[in-house]
Amino acid sequence: METSTPLLQVDGVTLAFGGVRALSGVSFAVQPGSITAVIGPNGAGKTSLFNTISGFYRPTEGSIRFRGQDITRIHAPQRARMGLGRSFQNIALFRGMTVLDNIKLGRHAHLKTNVFDALFYLGRARREEAELRRDIEERIIDFLEIDHIRHAPVSALSYGLQKRVEMARALAMQPEVLMLDEPVAGMNREETEDMARFILDVRAEWGVTVLMVEHDMGMVMDLSDHVVVLNFGQVIAQGVPAQVQADPEVTRAYLGSGNVDELRAKLHAAAHAPAGAAA
Amino acid sequence: MMDWAYLFEISLTGIASGGLYALAALAFVLVYKATRVVNIAIGEMLMAGGYLFFTFAAMWALPLWLAIPAAVLASGLLGAVIERTMIRPLLGEPPISVFMVTVGLSSVLIGLVEMIWTADQRRLPEFMPTDPIMVGDAFLAPKVFWGAVVAALFIAAVLLVFRYWRGGVALRATASDQAAAYSVGINVPRVFSLAWVASAMLAAISGVIVGSIGGISSSMGVFGLSVLVVVIVGGLDSVLGALVGGVLIGLVEALAGAYLGGEYKLLATFVVLVAILMLRPYGLYGTREIERL
Numbered sequence: 336m337e338t339s340t341p342l343l344q345v346d347g348v349t350l351a352f353g354g355v356r357a358l359s360g361v362s363f364a365v366q367p368g369s370i371t372a373v374i375g376p377n378g379a380g381k382t383s384l385f386n387t388i389s390g391f392y393r394p395t396e397g398s399i400r401f402r403g404q405d406i407t408r409i410h411a412p413q414r415a416r417m418g419l420g421r422s423f424q425n426i427a428l429f430r431g432m433t434v435l436d437n438i439k440l441g442r443h444a445h446l447k448t449n450v451f452d453a454l455f456y457l458g459r460a461r462r463e464e465a466e467l468r469r470d471i472e473e474r475i476i477d478f479l480e481i482d483h484i485r486h487a488p489v490s491a492l493s494y495g496l497q498k499r500v501e502m503a504r505a506l507a508m509q510p511e512v513l514m515l516d517e518p519v520a521g522m523n524r525e526e527t528e529d530m531a532r533f534i535l536d537v538r539a540e541w542g543v544t545v546l547m548v549e550h551d552m553g554m555v556m557d558l559s560d561h562v563v564v565l566n567f568g569q570v571i572a573q574g575v576p577a578q579v580q581a582d583p584e585v586t587r588a589y590l591g592s593g594n595v596d597e598l599r600a601k602l603h604a605a606a607h608a609p610a611g612a613a614a
Numbered sequence: 615m616m617d618w619a620y621l622f623e624i625s626l627t628g629i630a631s632g633g634l635y636a637l638a639a640l641a642f643v644l645v646y647k648a649t650r651v652v653n654i655a656i657g658e659m660l661m662a663g664g665y666l667f668f669t670f671a672a673m674w675a676l677p678l679w680l681a682i683p684a685a686v687l688a689s690g691l692l693g694a695v696i697e698r699t700m701i702r703p704l705l706g707e708p709p710i711s712v713f714m715v716t717v718g719l720s721s722v723l724i725g726l727v728e729m730i731w732t733a734d735q736r737r738l739p740e741f742m743p744t745d746p747i748m749v750g751d752a753f754l755a756p757k758v759f760w761g762a763v764v765a766a767l768f769i770a771a772v773l774l775v776f777r778y779w780r781g782g783v784a785l786r787a788t789a790s791d792q793a794a795a796y797s798v799g800i801n802v803p804r805v806f807s808l809a810w811v812a813s814a815m816l817a818a819i820s821g822v823i824v825g826s827i828g829g830i831s832s833s834m835g836v837f838g839l840s841v842l843v844v845v846i847v848g849g850l851d852s853v854l855g856a857l858v859g860g861v862l863i864g865l866v867e868a869l870a871g872a873y874l875g876g877e878y879k880l881l882a883t884f885v886v887l888v889a890i891l892m893l894r895p896y897g898l899y900g901t902r903e904i905e906r907l
Contacts, residue, residue, distance in 0.1 A: 427791045
């Protein structure tokens, strides 16, 4: 895995807001077909990193390369069209629209129809629409098991389902990299297990590369091929889950200094608690 | 003894002029929905449209079929310039700052109009049919009637376009959640421009109609005051609210003008405004997310 060219490469990225450095010199690579997780304590800069990769923030220094192309100067909507789909920590759905409308909007970027087509030349628009609907219904809705709520307004759904709809919308963009910002935050065990299964299946069935920010250690350790640990905006460790888990830096970052051995054992136990289908 | 025929006639006039309010209110709501900017200069943008039409039709003597689209397109350009130079640089600033910019914009537009066209009242060329319109026994001023018809046509066109065209979908998506819109590949700044251009064009159409009914002058932006009442009553971010509010305020003004006297028109509309805000603080159809200013 380390030998192939990375699909996404973050190189020396520094992000400063005035005097505050949210990220400093962050470098890591996402290999095609991998599940890469970014972990770290609250305020470590995980979401800032996500926002920089998807183009919401522009790094002060460093570069981001996607499929070998430098995308540092490319705007967020364009990056989305290039194949970087994402979800948000605090759920960003189009409220007041139905589940289906939300998912359809994920395909928005790929629709070719312009205003004149829509008004005067409905043939192509309609064909595209039909094709789009088939694609969406058969694949994403079935896959994420949200068939029963397809016409429900998203604001009426439970938190777990909203997260799932957000993922469906990101998938509708047919991304190459699916970026998930805390996909299981605030979910109960059953919902977490479902989500873990979806993440594995997304990769297995669709070949989508996954980059996620997550707090649930058990899930991260079970699912990920590669783990990047951030603390105070810096990468303090990265590698395969076992490597990262064994790193005393990581333990300290998470649990503060103290009896490191005892805390490490605790962390180890947490990571091996049952985390669902992923095992 | 109530004169029902008279009441009917007054109500018809009220509803017809309400159509104009609805069109102008739609222009306001478009910008508010997409960009969350309270555009206090909506009345002045309407005025600008009226004066541009005056320039093309009366000063340059262009035929009507050319003068009207030219005025609308020029207004659209004005909308784009306003968005790029005054609104876009304030992206991310507190709503009150942007609000104050639009207050300034209204003064700037009035100043420009007085510099270019002087402060005198002008008449627009006649272009609407002048045969009286009779609905049953009720008489309706032809200009008011045709103005309402044109307004209704444009309202319908706008609703259709924004329902089915991608740009309209993008606008609704942006209105709903900007971060999400970005993440699905919608070019949000372009949507902002689009909203301002479309709003300026709609305002210009209202301006041409309002101007051909009552003439144009540099104080014509006062019409915008009623439009603001309409959108506050209807709910700042509601298209349906703009339509219902427009007709409601048109009706209230007409009835108050006829039964209480012209000087009570504004008083009556503001009484309605206060009453509705007491019952529904977000307006008739507004959503709860509306920002307080």
